[in-house]
Amino acid sequence: xxxxxxxxxxxxxxxxxxxxxxxxxxxxxxxxxxxxxxxxxxxxxxxxxxxxxxxxxxxxxxxxxxxxxxxxxxxxxxxxxxxxxxxxxxxxxxxxxxxxxxxxxxxxxxxxxxxxxxxxxxxxxxxxxxxxxxxxxxxxxxxxxxxxxxxxxxxxxxxxxxxxxxxxxxxx
Numbered sequence: 765x766x767x768x769x770x771x772x773x774x775x776x777x778x779x780x781x782x783x784x785x786x787x788x789x790x791x792x793x794x795x796x797x798x799x800x801x802x803x804x805x806x807x808x809x810x811x812x813x814x815x816x817x818x819x820x821x822x823x824x825x826x827x828x829x830x831x832x833x834x835x836x837x838x839x840x841x842x843x844x845x846x847x848x849x850x851x852x853x854x855x856x857x858x859x860x861x862x863x864x865x866x867x868x869x870x871x872x873x874x875x876x877x878x879x880x881x882x883x884x885x886x887x888x889x890x891x892x893x894x895x896x897x898x899x900x901x902x903x904x905x906x907x908x909x910x911x912x913x914x915x916x917x918x919x920x921x922x923x924x925x926x927x928x929x930x931x932x933x934x935x936x
Contacts, residue, residue, distance in 0.1 A: 766798050767911055768863065769885040771904040771923070772875055776804045776814075779881040782902050786885065786895075794894050798886035799863045803872035805880055811872045813865060875907045882907065896922040 773779040779802045789795045802814040863886050872882050883904070892915070900922050909916045 767887045767909065769887060769906070769911070769919070770871060770875070770882055770908040771885075772880055772882045772907050773904045774880060776802065776881040778903065779804075779883045780814075782899070782904065783883055785898065785902070789895060789898055794898070795890040796888040798888050799884070800886075801863055801868060801884045803868055803876065803882045803884060805872060805876040805878050807878045809873075809878055811869045811876070813868060871908065892918075899923060900925045 771779075771782070773782070783800050783802060786795060786797065786800060790797050800816055804812050804814065806812065863884050868884050871884075876882055896918055899919075902923060904923050906916065906920050906923065909919065911919065
């Protein structure tokens with residue numbers, strides 16, 4: 765079972781920094797993320813989602829490849845590529861993987877003030893103590909989680925805690 769976490773930050777740069785940190789932990793197998801999306805509310809109040817995977821571009825590339833191959837059968841590879849790319853882009857735009865986009869937009873619209881950003885995480889599993897230690901002091905406000913109360917409190921404490929000072933090694 766996966767857990768959903770929504771953390772608000774003062775700006776998009778801070779949300780990106782925390783997402784990069786979490787993705788680095790994923791490469792170290794400390795956390796397994798199903799989705800990590802940054803929602804930004806602009807000055808006009810509109811919410812923009814910054815997804816990890818651009819399904820429209822991936823669909824267009826795949827469609828262009830298949831369209832070209834099929835186009836070769838009819839001696840029209842360029843027309844096949846164009847039709848395939850358009851179809852793939854349309855299919856990709858209609859595809860929603862991970863967290864539901866409409867739910868994210870609604871929650872971000874309710875919770876974020878203009879200029880703020882939020883990080884949505886779909887967490888499959890994690891090594892809790894190591895992940896919380898690495899997130900210590902990054903800031904942010906927990907808006908919503910599907911964690912139990914004890915785990916949610918630990919997350920809030922880790923985000924609010926002062927960042928650990930880097931250890932200095934003595935010069936030799």
